[in-house]
Amino acid sequence: MRVERPGPPFVLRARVYFEDTDAGGIVYYVNYLKFMERARTELVRTLGFDQSALQRENVIFVVHSVTARYHAPARLDDELVVSAAVLETKRASIRFRQHVSRADGDLLCEGEVLVACVSADRYRPRAIPESMRMAFENWAQADNDVGNP
Numbered sequence: 001m002r003v004e005r006p007g008p009p010f011v012l013r014a015r016v017y018f019e020d021t022d023a024g025g026i027v028y029y030v031n032y033l034k035f036m037e038r039a040r041t042e043l044v045r046t047l048g049f050d051q052s053a054l055q056r057e058n059v060i061f062v063v064h065s066v067t068a069r070y071h072a073p074a075r076l077d078d079e080l081v082v083s084a085a086v087l088e089t090k091r092a093s094i095r096f097r098q099h100v101s102r103a104d105g106d107l108l109c110e111g112e113v114l115v116a117c118v119s120a121d122r123y124r125p126r127a128i129p130e131s132m133r134m135a136f137e138n139w140a141q142a143d144n145d146v147g148n149p
Helices: 031-046 051-056 130-147
Strands: 010-015 059-070 079-089 093-102 107-119
Touching: 010 031, 031 051, 031 059, 031 079, 031 093, 031 107, 051 059, 079 130
Parallel strands: none
Antiparallel strands: 010 079, 059 107, 079 093, 093 107
């Protein structure tokens, strides 16, 4: 089954630390992907799933592909707002839209990430567990229900 309704964006707040910056004092471009990863992980946790427990059940998620567009730099001590919204759920993958903004609302980076579900032992594609797929679908449906009387 394929769900193509975007769900509500999940939001994670983060702070820029010295280790996140480059020699020019701005966030190194790759670190935006780390902030995005954390937001996706916390979204999964919010839906009631623990990455460690999934791994014990022979389920892991790997990044298949990423597109990113950088708009402005983040700097040391900036407070960031990192969002993750589900664009599409397929049998063995989930496509996310993500934004990294400063707390003042300035968009810094945006992107899409395609995450594939694979077996932890062989790294072969496998179906997303039914309970997780349903949680993502219910989450997307809940957002649509809020906007419709």
